[in-house]
Amino acid sequence: MPGTETFATAGVWRKSEEFGTCFSMVMTESTESEAEGVHSRMPVLLNPADYTSWVSGSPEEAKALCNPWSGAVTIEATDQLWARC
Known part of the structure; x- marks a missing residue:
């Protein structure tokens, strides 16, 4: 999120x-942004x-928060993979 060092994403967890x-992380459809x-x-x-x-x-109440973000976003791409092969 532009102008902030940290931000929070919605997530769920449990012990296994x-x-x-x-x-x-809880996902939603992308906004009309980057x-x-x-x-x-x-x-x-x-x-x-x-x-x-x-x-x-x-x-x-939590489900009501699961909407596409309406504010500005900045995407910083890296060449690192997010999954182990």
Whole structure:
């Protein structure tokens, strides 16, 4: 997010006997921004004012936050793969 050093994405996690702590970022369709040129979906980005609702609210409140981001985004591409081969 332009002008900020850190930001939060929506995620879920659970403990697994087989893998330990497992997590996933919650995704939504891309906005009409730079993100759309990279992929058809993007992480759900949370406004700081929504952090408490995401962490402590009801499932319905959290689901209501799962929308494409309406603000500006900046994409910094790297040549590093995100998956182990």
